[in-house]
Amino acid sequence: MNEDILKGQWRQLKGSIQKKWGEITDDDMAQIDGEREKMVGKLQERYGYSREKAENELDAYLSSNERATTKN
Secondary structure (H helix, E strand, C coil): CHHHHHHHCHHHHHHHHHHHCCCCCHHHHHHHCCCHHHHHHHHHHHHCCCHHHHHHHHHHHHHHHHHHHHHC
């Protein structure tokens, strides 16, 4: 489901993703283009996260974002 959230809300999420992970550049965002695997890879590259940590961080972010959007 998190894959669907990332793809479906990519345009809305881009700004908040860059706010949360400031090391992710505009060029990175263009390359990622809503693809979960690419986002996980960029988190690993920019922050030195393990794959597991990158996946957990992204999943937690997407889950909290999903809860916030369903409350509105």
